[in-house]
Amino acid sequence: MPTYTTTRSIPHSPRQMFDLVADVERYPEFLPLCEALSVRSRKERDTRTLLIADMTVGYKKIRETFTSQVLLDPDEREINVKYLDGPFRYLDNKWTFEPRDDGGCEVRFFIDYEFKSRMLGVLMGAMFDRAFRMFAEAFEKRAREIYGEPGVS
Numbered sequence: 001m002p003t004y005t006t007t008r009s010i011p012h013s014p015r016q017m018f019d020l021v022a023d024v025e026r027y028p029e030f031l032p033l034c035e036a037l038s039v040r041s042r043k044e045r046d047t048r049t050l051l052i053a054d055m056t057v058g059y060k061k062i063r064e065t066f067t068s069q070v071l072l073d074p075d076e077r078e079i080n081v082k083y084l085d086g087p088f089r090y091l092d093n094k095w096t097f098e099p100r101d102d103g104g105c106e107v108r109f110f111i112d113y114e115f116k117s118r119m120l121g122v123l124m125g126a127m128f129d130r131a132f133r134m135f136a137e138a139f140e141k142r143a144r145e146i147y148g149e150p151g152v153s
Contacts, residue, residue, distance in 0.1 A: 003112040066084075067085040094108075
């Protein structure tokens with residue numbers, strides 16, 4: 001039952017970071033291991049959006065696709081991901097974006113998962129762990145590419 005949690009202090013606003021993480025269709029452009037992502041459905045209600053998405057991850061010759069329900073809640077500054085189908089026994093993932101006094105934010109990332117197959121867990125587990133550690137850096141780099149360096153004109 002691997003879990004990974006990190007909190008990063010980011011110079012961009014909570015809304016900017018929320019929007020960046022919520023833009024799931026762009027993940028294959030910059031996220032480690034993410035080879036494809038397609039949104040099956042999108043339902044909007046008030047300010048919240050519920051997505052059903054398929055994500056294909058790969059490492060060397062191993063490719064797996066899994067389906068998740070993604071709840072985007074900009075008012076609460078949260079993104080909650082629930083696993084629906086694929087190679088995991090379960091997967092829970094949560095992002096929060098807390099404002100800081102200087103206009104930046106604290107980004108918290110949490111993931112808890114377990115593969116159905118013990119062999120797949122052995123093959124992919126170490127790579128997933130490393131990839132999750134690289135996720136924060138990938139999102140920070142993407143924020144700099146999209147929003148620029150704060151304070152630099």
